[in-house]
Amino acid sequence: MTTPFTIETIAAHVGERVTVKGWLYASTHKGKLLFLQLRDGTGITQAVAFRPEVGDELFESLAHLGQESSLIVTGTVRANPKAPGIPAGYEIGVEEAHILQNAVDYPIGPKEHGVEFLMDNRHLWLRSKQQWAIMRVRTTIKRAIIDYLDDHGFYNIDTPILTPSAAEGTSTLFEVDYFDEKAYLAQTGQLYNEANIMAFGKVYCFGPTFRAEKSKTRRHLAEFWMVEPEMAYYDLEDLMNLEEEFVSYIVQTTLEQRAAELELLGRDLAALRNVIPPFPRISYDEAVERIQAIRAATDDPIQKELLAIEWGDDFGSPHETELTKQFDKPVFVYGYPSAVKAFYMEPWPGRPEVCKSVDLLAPEGYGEIIGGSERMSDPDVLLAAIHRHELPEVNYQWYIDLRRYGGVPHSGFGLGLERTVAWICGIDHIRQTSPFPRTLNRLTP
RNA sequence: UCCUCAGUAGCUCAAUGGCAGAGCGUGCGGCUGUUAACCGCAAUGUUGUUGGUUCGAGUCCAACCUGAGGAGCCA
Incomplete structure (x- = not known):
């Protein structure tokens, strides 16, 4: 009698005859x-x-199999403390084996x-333990994202990938031919989300987004997945409360379900267990002061130059990295200067040069994993912002309509999946968090 | 676009301007407890491309190509 089983469950099959x-x-x-x-x-x-x-015959054929040969093995499971594996501690005593293919020169x-070399062989590299573990963590994170939102009253309403113009007017987009017209691959679904919340209350979109920026760093991909929740009647504080609950749920769920994979990746699990609300919240003003203090304290002339900042400047990676080193949890930075943020963010009451934006920066140097804000709710202020950013007003008529017909305070954010996976896995490069990453110099395999 | 670094065997890397090398992997042989096993034997090269300096270039020079890390931009 052969029991169908998977290696994952081998501990429950000791003494049984199984087929792999x-x-x-x-x-x-x-x-x-x-x-x-x-x-x-x-x-x-x-x-x-x-x-x-x-x-002799079977032994010889098995002994000469190349790495990644395909085969079906039947035998009896036994515990053996010395046996390696995932999970370790069990092995199968071979009784029968059927070789489908002997793989030569893997x-x-x-x-x-x-x-x-590894990226050229990405289609094969995915079989390696580390990559396999990362992808298993990735699927769990995706599942946690969807579960959390679905369980908290969000509707998953899809947004278009082909769009007529840049949503934020900032990023460089991939251009495609749309029946002899120019169209662009979406960099965000947010504007459509704003339409959807006025129909459904709380929504999210979750899918691939595209950036044509020639970024060449360990934090950037040309195609990446982003989940974007958007909520009607949410202000900036509601937004931060949601974000910290959401991120904590994702991290704790992954810890529960994928501890073995995280350990295989050498992740410090204690640092992840610590990711529970509340997260520190500091204003942009305070962040600038902190960075200036860090800069004043360093003797390294390169660091001194990289960390130079004045009020009004956006943070670069070195700023974010040094700032987050001061915390052992993700940290909120809110109230950025409007000039460095997208056009649709609500001005801070009494401080028009500041907007109700908030970024969530991951610890350990992983940088920004969430960007969000309370959105502008006044149609006239919005129209002025569109003009100030020299955006084609005609493309935004429907977006302004949302403020004309029952406008309400509302907020939303976007969480980058790959950056989150990189942080939770503790790996140093985002390209390993996507099964087939698209980067500046790579479109294949 | 800019800055820095790299390119030599299938892979990872050595080689003062003077014979092109090692480890891993692969093939063959040995061993009843391996964990990246171990031991013995064997095969493996357009030194990224083009041009230059030199008696002689993997090595020095120039341009280009490819890749990596970072800046900017961003999630």
């Missing part, structure tokens, strides 16, 4: 013993073949490889 349909991750041998690391997509486990038990070995 998978691939050969690695193998080694010692005389009449052969150790096969098998993976099936859910985990990795060791299968042990003993020559006198399986016979390019990725267990030793080190360079980034370019």
Whole structure:
């Protein structure tokens, strides 16, 4: 009797005869013993073949299988504290095996490889333990995002990817031909979300977005996923309350469900357990003062130059990194100068040069994972802002309409999935958080 | 677009201006407990491209190509 099972659940199958349909991750041998690391997509486990038990013919064929050969192995599960794997501590004594294909010259070995080589082989690299673990964490984070919002009264209303003009008027967009007209790949669904909340109250969109900026850093992709919740009758404080509950839920859920993967990635789990509300909230004014103090305290001339800032300047990466080092949780920075933010943000009461924006900066140098704001609610102020930013008014008529017909205070934010995955996984480059990342120099595979 | 660094065997990297090397991987052989096993043997090169300096260039010079990290911009 054979029990269908997955490697993930091997602990519950000790003493049973099982069949693994998978691939050969690695193998080694010692005389009449052969150790096969098998993976099936859910985990990795060791299968042990003993020559006198399986016979010379099968033993020889298994011994000469190349890495990533496909095979089906049947045998009995037993506990063995020394057996490696995910989960470790169990192995299968091989009784039968059917080889589907012997893979020859698999390019990725267990030793080190360079980034370019690995990215050229991204279609294969995904099979490696680390990449596999990151993608499992990613799926869990996506699920947590959707669960949280669906459980808190949000409707998932989709927004278009093909758009007639730049939503924010700032980023560089990918241009496409739309029946002989110019169209652009969406950089955000936010403006459409604002229309949707007036119909549904609380909504979110969650999908890919595109930025054609020639950014070439460990934090940027040309195509990335963003979840954008938008809420009617939410002010800036409501927004921050939601964001910290949301982010904490994502982190804690991932910790519960993917601790093994995070440990495999070498993540400091204590730092993640600490991500619970409340998060520190500091004003832009205070942030500038803090950065200036950090700059005054450093003797490094390069740092001194990078950290130069005056009120009114937007933060660069070095500013964010140094600022977040002062906290052991994500930190809110609110009340940025209107001049460095998008046109649609509500002015601060009594301080028109400041807007009701808030960014959430991840700790440990991971930078901005959320950008959000309370949106402008007055149609005339909005129209003036559109003119000031020299945006084509005709494309924004419908957006202004939202303020004419039952305008209300409302807020929303966008959370970058890949940056969040990078932070939670503790990996140093965003390209590993996307199965097939699109970057400045890479469109393939 | 700008700054910095890199490009040599399938991969990761060595090589004072003077014979092109090692480890890993691969192939063959040995071993009943491997964990990136170990031991023995073997095969593997258009040194990114083009031009220049030199008796002689992987090495020095110039341009270009490709990639990486960072700045700007942003999630």
